[in-house]
Amino acid sequence: MSATRRRQAAEHEAIESWFQSQGWAPFDFQRDVWRAMASGRSGLLHATTGSGKTYAVWMGALLHAMRQGVPMQGRTAPALSVLWITPMRALAADTTRALTLPLPQLAPAWTIGMRSGDTSSAERQRQDRRMPTALVTTPESLSLMLSRETARDELAGVQAVVVDEWHELMGNKRGVQVQLALARLKRWNPRLIVWGLSATLGNLADAMHVLLGHEDGALVQGRVDKTLVIDTLIPAEPGRFSWGGHLGAQMQKPVVEEIARSSTTLVFVNVRSQAEIWYQLLLQERPDWAGSVALHHGSLDQETREWVEQGLKAGELKAVVATSSLDLGVDFLPVERVLQIGSPKGIARLLQRAGRSGHAPGRPSRVTIVPTNTLELIEAVAARRAARAGCIEKRATPEKPLDVLVQHLVTVALGGGFTPDELFDEVRTARAYRHLTRDEFQWALDFVEKGGASLAAYPEYHRVQLVDGLYRVPDRAIARRHKLQIGTIVSDSSMQVKYLSGGRIGVVEEGFISRLKPGDCFVFAGRTLEYVRTREMTAYVKKAERPRGLITTWAGAKMPLSSELAEASLEVMADVERGHADEPELRAAQPMLDTQMRLSKLPTPSTLLIEQFDSREGHHVFLYPFAGRYVHIGLASLLAWRLAKEAPNTFSLSINDYGLEMLSAQPVDLAPLLDKRAFDEGDLLHDVLASLNSSELARRRFREIARVAGLIFTGYPGAPKSTRQLQASSSLFYEVFSKYDAGNLLLSQAQGEVLSQELDIRRLAASLARMRSQRVEAVNLAAPSPFALPLMVERFREKLTTEKLKDRLARIIRDAEKAAQP
Structure with a gap:
């Protein structure tokens, strides 16, 4: 054996020895990652939560650094060699602790630092004097580092970049920000290796190509025999009729009993308002838990969130009610149970949350779904079946968002400057910009250099200038403003x-x-x-x-049902129709399902159910495409607009994840629905834009784009601009560009994002195509069906007090129960 092979074998043995000292044995997938990284290959690791992904890639990064000659021993810490990018600041601290653990035995000379929005100014100054050997950071902080004049000196020596929770970043502009940063680092070091970590992705090969750009890589899938239990807390009385939140109060005591039986429980909800409600419900039932039950969501201040996270780690908390703020890979070993209040609305989200329990190799993960209405019993069965089948949602990267590119041009101009030809070639290696044309790039460059066609007279929008052959940012005030708002996160208002x-x-x-x-x-x-x-x-x-016109009633701040879970739910109902209802959830839902079949029919993958019902309110039409609330918003408006074109009418619309209601003052001719004319694609783009206030949607989207592109400044620390000021500023730009710069590509981007994100036009078109292929089942209802009632309640809630709603529901259910009698 050669000296090189002996040294390499000793390096692997040292890692195996450290694992043994922890009482662990490496999995085969971990060794696969070590070999790939040691040989200089990039790739993506996909494995279940809690199976050891972090140490698979961290040990691989150490081996790769050894092969590149980075010293492990000695009194002087090596220069920055590894960047670890995480999507959340809370994850940064947890990851830093995990990466530090093996260093005394394997790389005592190495140092590890953390750089995020939470890093103190003193720590930043220490890092400015000398960077640690490995740095855990966020996409925003990495972009800030790229904006430093010394960026190349500090970052050109990086040997490996690890992107944690890649599924969380891939589908949004933060992921695009990461792609551009990686393209810059690869230009400085062509031998750089990049690895992504993920636990919940449906399109792995594409996800890897998005991360690596044009480079080929190793796709490693960790197969660990980890028990996953997905069950449901069955309500005592699901009822034959149910609506959003109907079972919430009934489930209060069972949830408390489940928490009481476990050491530490995470109670996940989908939205912040729901978190606040359930936190109060737990304390109402068990006042003695005050101090041992906590709340965690993104609106809470950092100090409170950190207190909760440390309490979970130490096993000091009985339960924590949380939103997606605790979804990602923070390691809470004491967590024994995970409860999911309501449907998770997606397979990936359910698996991610299940992995918060048993967060260690060999420990089982269990998630219990707590239905808040009877229809969610169907979703629970669908989610379990889809998870077992490995049917996980896919993610796609945004296509060449020019606001992110504009921001990046200024960032790179600050970080040492650039020449257009080189930067164009570099940007095109990022997957999101592979179709970027030279004209589009030139437009973005002209925009940051001269302010485009309409801002040429304003010096503050001449952000970059050609200085000694390189585009730079010579104005210090412009440079400071840019650095203060690097990033792509823009909150709703x-x-x-x-x-x-x-x-x-x-x-x-x-x-x-x-x-x-x-x-x-x-x-x-x-x-x-x-x-x-x-x-x-x-x-x-x-x-x-x-x-x-349209009387609209939208339920806001809710997650939409994913396509995969919607399809699985329809398959479950097809099985019920065939007489297969053996699971406990379906037995509990049987009274509701029997009532639906008695009054109407069940929607299935091959049938489109349309129900019609007349009441004192008017004429109701219900459709059940099962396409999720975002698609149903556009679909309801589109169908109402098309029906009103044929016969003038006033429609009140209501939507949920399963279907939509159109309530009209005048009778509705169902012929366009029954013969499917109303589902024709036709000029879908024109019709959707005509049925909604597309210009106002684009104006709102433009505010986000204007902020990312640096057109509007959010203010200095301690003196932020108000939302009203930002709205006024972005509206002014929108008006100016619309009148004097109609070819402005940021306007086109705003309109494109409205269609692709706000209205999900692709899924809307797919839903119409599916509806055209389905057999229409039309039913005249004698009373609202169990599927129709939740849509009516969505509308009632906006105009009735709780007591009046209760009385109205009692009357409707009494009539429906009577109609449902055999």
Whole structure:
């Protein structure tokens, strides 16, 4: 054996020895990653949560560094060699602790640091003097490092980059930010290796290619015999009729009993308001748990979140009610149980949350779904079946977002400067920009150099200039402003609702208002209002004397049902129709399913159910495409618009994840639905834009783009600009570009993002195609069916008090129960 082979064998033995000292034995997939990284290959590791992904890639990074001659021993710490990118600051601290553990035995000379928005100024100054050997950071902090004049000196020696939780970054602009940063690092070091970690991705090969750009890589799938239990907390009385939140109060005591039986429990919910409600419900039932039950979501301050995370790690907390803020790979070994309140709405999300329990190799993971309505019993069965079949949602990278490119041009100009030809070639190696044309790149360069066609007269938008053959940022004020808002995260805003005549009514999400056209009516605070206009983050309305147009009722702040889970749910109902209902959830849901089949039919993959019902309110039409609430928003507006074109009518719309309701004052001719004319694709783009307030949607989306592209400044530390100021600034730019720079590509991007993200036009088109291929089952209802009632309740909630809603529901259910009798 040669000296090189002996040395390499000794390096592997040292790692195996460290694993043994921890009482572990390496898995085959970990050794596969070590061999690939030691030989200089990039790749993607996909393995279940808690199976040892971190140490698979960390040991591989150490082996690769050894092969590159980076010293492991000695008094002086080697220069920066490994970057570990994590999507969350909370993960950064946890990862840093995990990476530090083996160093005293394997690489005592190495140092590890953390750099994120939470890093103290003193620690930043220490890193500025000398970077650690390995640095755990976030996409935003890495971009900030690239904006430093010394960026190349500090980062050109990096040998390996690890991107943790790649599934969380891949499908958004933060992932694009990472792609551009990797393209820059690869230009400085062509031998750089890049590895991604993921536990929940459906399109692995594509995910790896997005991460690695044009480079080929090793796809390693960790197969660990890890027991995964997905079960359901069955309600005592599911009922024959149910609606959103119907079972919540009934499940309060069973949830408390489950928590009482376990050491530490994570209680996951889908939205922050739900987290607040369930935190209070637990304490109402068990006041003695005060101090041992905690709350965790993104709106809480950093100090509170850290206190909760440390309490979980130490096993000091009985339960934590959390949103997706605790989804990702923070290692909480004491967690014994995971409860999911309501449907997870996606397979990947369910698996990710299940992995928070038994977060160690060999320990079983268990997640228990707590239904909040009877239909979620169906989703629970569908989710379990899909998880067992490995049917996980796919992610796709955004296509050449020019706002991120514009920001990157200024970042690179600050970080040493660039020449256009070289940077164009570099940017095109990022997967998101593989189709970027030279004209588009030149437009972005002209925009940051001269402000484009409409901002040429304003020096503050001449951000880069050609200096000694390189594009740089010579203005210090511009440089400071840019560094203060590097990043792509832009939060949604709330808007005030006021009468034109004066008087404040309340606050709603901006996303809701942006879908309204002047003249549209909506129900809010128990009143029917007519939307007039939006000015400076305020929606002005007047009382609707005689409602016209669409009366809209949207349920906001909810996650949409994924395509995969929707399809699995329809398959479950097809099985029920065939008489296969053996699982405990289906036995519990049987009274509701029997009632649905008695009053109507069940939707299945091959049939489209359309129900019609007349009441004192008007004429109801219910459709059940099972396409998720985002698609149903566009679909409901589109179908109502098309039906109203054939025969003028006023429609009130209601949607949920399963279907949509169109309520009209005049009878509806169902012929366009029955013969499927209304489902034709036709000029889908035109019709969708005509049925919604597309210009207002684009204006709202443009504000995010303008912030990322650096057109609007969010303010200095301690003196942030108000949301109203930002809205006014972005609206001004939108108007200026629309009038004087119609070819501005940021406007085109805003319109494209509305279609691809706000309305999910691709999935909407696919849903219409599916509806055309299905057999239409039309039913005239004698009373609202169990599937129709939840849609009616969504609408009632906006205009009825709790007591009036209770009375109305009692009457409807009494009539429906009577109609459902054999």
